[in-house]
Amino acid sequence: MLDCFNHIGSFGLNAALGGAEHVTCVDISQAAIDLAKANAARNGLDGKMEFLCEDVFALLTRLAEEKCRDYDFIILDPPAFTKSRQTVHSAARG
Numbered sequence: 766m767l768d769c770f771n772h773i774g775s776f777g778l779n780a781a782l783g784g785a786e787h788v789t790c791v792d793i794s795q796a797a798i799d800l801a802k803a804n805a806a807r808n809g810l811d812g813k814m815e816f817l818c819e820d821v822f823a824l825l826t827r828l829a830e831e832k833c834r835d836y837d838f839i840i841l842d843p844p845a846f847t848k849s850r851q852t853v854h855s856a857a858r859g
Contacts, residue, residue, distance in 0.1 A: 767836040769821045770843045774801030781813045791817045791824055
């Protein structure tokens, strides 16, 4: 499973606890990755999860170009692109 924009690991942790064989968690924030790693360790998930501090958009582009089919399930839970009407145009570009 690939958990994109994983933040502190909630979706990935639950997937691993629920039986996923292996979970790759990706977030651009090293602080978030560090917290997710700590949460995985607290839950006894060492070895079931890996953590990448990387730009998800760049990673997904690279995986598509490489025709990577390593994941049976992908979670995409990006942060909000907009929270007001004033920023809708720039959010649509995102």
